[in-house]
Every structure is written in structure tokens, then in C-alpha cells.
Amino acid sequence: MSAAAPLRRSLVTPTTLVLAALVVIGFYFLALRLIYGLGAVTNLNSGYPWGIWVDVDIFIGTALGCGGFSMAILVYAFNGTAYHPLIRPALLGGLFGYTLGGLAAFTDLGRWWQAYNVLLPWHWQPNSAMFEVALCLLAYTAVLWIEFVPIILERFKWLALKRFLERWMFLFIALGILLPLMHQSSFGSVLLSMGPKLSPLWFTVWLPLLFVLSAILMGYAVVMFEATVVTHAFDLPSEHALISKLSKVVGWVALVWLVIRWADLLNRGVVNLAFAGDLKASMFWIENALFLAAVLIFLTPGGRASQRASFLGAVALLAGAVLYRLDALMIGDTPVGNWSYFPSVPELMVTIGIIALEILLYLVFIKLFPVLEGPSQSDMASA
């Protein structure tokens, strides 16, 4: 059914070796964290109890893993069957984005040995957006693995089992759209409890909508980014025709996001805060400028036609959406008391190590399993 095939390339390359080294360093510091505590490795404090492990590895990392979710919306809900070749790589990116986001969440927990309490119904506290996020995230990670199983079965030619699984796959594809809609919006709801501590430039009842829409955008941007990088790196046929078509959709969604964001800011009459000249205001403008740049590139025929411009558009959109999350979670926040936070080097190395592991596993999997379309038939025959 699919034209995808494993990429016949060596697993050991300079890139994978560097990534592996970063993973080892990251996990060394992660081990120190478990032995000596969060304070020994991180710069976390009472004013900033959530640092980059929460903000980048979970809130941003899982949104970067939304490629599979975003493409599923397009392919299944809007009948964009042409985009089918982009689904498997997007799914694979999401698989590791979420699995390792979950790992990061676990090691960030101050009382990780009691983490299973989230699964015990007598501890459930459904008023908490965090509770919704935790359960939904676990469920969606499981769904991603189930969605990936047919690709593994295809590799080993267990086609009877694959056909059986595919008969029920529609349920998991539907869950794979529903669950991210739920938890990516709940990531926004998590911030609704911040009340006066979060600047009105970010604090709004529309946080859940803005978060889920920006997650969808990040999903598309990652797919565009990844397709361009991978086809270049491995000399595969260009996906630009599809990317260009996709970027028009993305441009419109990004425009809708900006309109909601600004209509709400104007409606609440807080735009004056954007002219306060402080760090919050600067970050606000950078974030919005990046979104606007992406919209301008994606909604002009010239921008879409140029491979370079649409790649830059994807990068701008990614940067803007990453910054939006970072601003809403940390920079837009004013803790009670005089606190400041900047991640320590070991803390950064853990986050870098986790991102490196995501990329490493991605590279290994596209070489082991039929994820990418395009490798020539002779490659497949020799497999």
C-alpha cells in the first residue's frame, strides 16, 4: 500500500556519533539529578519552579511532536490524501517528541517515585489542567506507538497482522486527532491558574485555543522543516511541490491565530503594555513579528514558490510559536518576590541531550523502517 522504504544508509556517521555523545552527556547530568536532587543540577528556584525541562522538553517538545497530529487533521478530516507521503515521517517525529517529553516530565518530577499516583483513580483531581494533560499525554504516546506498529510489521513482512491492525486503525487515528486537541489546549489552560502573575499580554481566556492552534502550526512547520532537511541531507527527490501546497494552508491558519491574538488584546485594551519597553514587550514583538513573517511568506505565490523562502517561513513559524510558549510560561511571568532564572549548563545539557536523542532515534528509524518515500526501487529490492 505504501511506497515508503527504509533508507539504505549506514547507521554510524559523524552526525549520529555527535548526537550519541550529546545523549551520553545529557544522561550523565540526568543521573546526577536523580542522585543529588533538582537543585544540584538546575537553577530552579521558588520564583521559577518550572525551568527549561518543563517549558522546552514538555510544553515545546510535545508541540514540536505535533506533526503527526497536524497531518492527520489535513489528511483525514479534510481529505488531503495528496499529503500521504508526509504522514509517516511526521508520525515518527511525534513518536519521539512525546515519548521523550514524557521521560523529561518524569525526571523533572520532584517526587518521581510517586508518579504512578496520577494513574490511581482515588488521587484524580479533574479540576486540574495538569491532571488532564498528564493522562492525555500518556494515552496519546500509547496511540502514537500503536499507529507506528504497522510500519514495523511492514518491515518484517507480517502482513496478516498488519492488515488486521489496519482494520481497527481508524479508531486510533481518530484518538490521535482528539487527544492532542485536548491536551495541547489544556497546556494553555494550565496557565489560566496563573491569574495576576502572568502579564495580560499573554493571560487571556483564549489561552487554550491559542495553544492548540499554535501546536497545529508547529506540527506543520516541523513537517516542512524536516522534509526539506531530510531530502537535502539524503539526496532524496524534493518534496517542495507538496510543501508549497501545504504552506498555503499553514499561512491561513497562522493568520487566523494572529487575528484571534490581536482581536483579544485590543478587546481587553492591554496593547499599551506592548509599549512598556521592557523585556516582556520586546519578546512580545519578536514573537508576533515571526508569526507575521511566516504569514507573509506563505500567503504570497512568490514566497511559496521559492524553496528557500518557504523553508525560512517554516523556521520563522517554529521560532515564533516556540517563543510564544516560552513567553507565556516564563518570560511573561512575574513571580512573587525578587527571583530570576537562567538555566545552568548541566540543565541545558540535559535538554540538548534529550533533543539529540530524538533526532538520533529519528535517523536510526528512517534507516531501519519504511518511513520515507523516495528511495529507489533498486534500494528496496536489495533490502
Add this chain to the structure above:
Amino acid sequence: MTELSRRQLLTNGCVGVAVTATPTEAFAIARPPKEISPDAVGMLYDSTLCIGCKACVAACKTANEMPVEIPPDLSNWNEHTWDSAEDLSGRTLNVIKVYRNGTAEKKDREIDGFAFVKRHCLHCVDPSCVSVCPVGAMRKDPVTGVVSHDPDACIGCRYCVYACPFGVPQYDFNNPFGKIAKCQFCRHLLKDGKVPACCDVCPTGASLFGNVKDLEQETARRLSATPGTPYQFPRGRLGDNRPPNPATIPSYVKAIYGEHEGGGTQVRYIAGVPFPRLGLPTVPSQAPAALSEGVQHTIYQWLIAPIIAFAGLALLVRRRVNRAEGDAEPKSKGDRP
């Protein structure tokens, strides 16, 4: 006093508070506010009575078996004999801070004066920490209203630390098995009919324990009395027959901190200088939890929306998959090995 006057963070800190004060914005989607229990217990902290002796800080450590805390920069001359916590932390549940301005000549004066403030949990009527905790480790007693914490349920996500509008719950980052620390109003003592350690030990009645209703009347009496008139300030528990502290009514700022902040709290403050000067954060009267729960309940009521969405998506996806397979069927035969 060296240790207290060395600290100027309050004067710096309140500048930040003043600039970022949010306009009081009430959101219509919020669920209705919570009512205070008629039997709620609370505390009145009168900053003008506080002499900064920190007997309450020491008594709290003893009563709750919390370790002594000595900041690294004070450890050279302080040989672990003097608990010198500078702020709330994973090891300190209550703390006395000082506001200083200019020459700091006169107590309870905003300009060229100084004042004390005690910081600990305010036991909100509608607590954010209880609302945000994913595993129900934070609970509010339905009768006394005391907000308690269960470390055996806690997973250490620190959402309570992140969300509390008063900056109260603290995680002990320096311990691999760190816990969340917060004042639980000495609920182990309350159970035996005793008074929270800080109120029990306070020599001037600056920290006064009692039923919130009675404390409200006491607060109103003090605020309405003419400055300079003699007054018998009760000590320990309001209504007990301990000898009071005879003094005169100071000139209060005519406001009560905690009456409305964050949906109201069971600990109230009155003072001679404005509350932001004391480092008490400006918090709108709508409880943050009322808004976040209002939104969550709207989206997730009875799980109706997610269930309908799932059914719709499943049907849609099934139709698409079937159609795609129908198209692919003739071709797919050749695919098979």
C-alpha cells in the same frame, strides 16, 4: 537586627509589584466564587504590633520539626545556632521580613520608616494550589478551611508553587527526596484544641488566632478606633482569657489585606504602611481557580464534547480510510511480495 536590616529586597521588590499590578479583570466564564465556611479558623496579623522578635519563626520550626536554615553567606559567623531564614523555603514555613525606607526612623511609617511583615500561607477560601494539584495532595478542610498538604500523594510537579498568587508553597530543591513545604496552620495542634505555634508564642498579639468571623469583628474594632486611644490587644486565641497586651491604637492604613484578595483568605493583615510596601502581592478579587475551573468545566462538562468529537472523527476517518483503500485496491496487488 543586623540580619534583618541587611535585607533591602522588600524596598526593591515592591517597585516591581507596583509596575506590574494588573487591572482587576473579572472573566464571565469563571465558575461562581466559593463561600467561606462558617466555622473557618484564621489569623489576624497586625503589622503594627509586631516587634520583629521572630519567636514565631522559631516556634514554627519546633512545632513542625523543620530544619534550621542558614543562608551560605551567613554561615561563616553563624555556627548553626541561629536560624536565619531570609524567606519562605522548603525548610521554612513562616518568616518575618522588614520594610525599610530612607532613614528608617519611625516604625509603621511609609517614608523614612520601617515595618515588619509575616509571610506564610493565607489559607485561601478558593485556593489555587488545591485547584491545580493533579493528584489531590493539596486539600482544604471543609469545616476549618485549613489548606493541608499530603507528601505521600504529591508527585512533585510544583504546579502549586508556580500557580500560588501569594508565592507560598515551596519545594526543597536541595534534597533529592524534597517535599513541598507550606504552613498547614499547625493542624496537628488544632486537632488537640491547641493554638498554632506562631500565635501561641507571639508576645504582643501581632499574630492572633481565632474564628474568622470573630477576627473580622476584632479587625473592624481596631480600624474604627481613634488612633492614640488605649486598647487591650488580645493574645494567643481570640476569646481565651490570656492577659492582653495593653497599648494604644496606631494609625492604620484603612484596608484589610486578605478580605478580597484571590477570592478572600482566612489570614488577614492590617498595617501602618500600604501592603505593596510590605511585599504583599496585588491580587485581584476573582480567584484564579474560579476562572481556570470555569474554562475547564465548560470544555469538559460530562466529557460530552470529547465523546462527540471522538465519534465524529472515528466515522470521518473510517470513511476516508475505506475510500483510500478502495482506490488503492487494484494497484496494491502488485505491491505484495
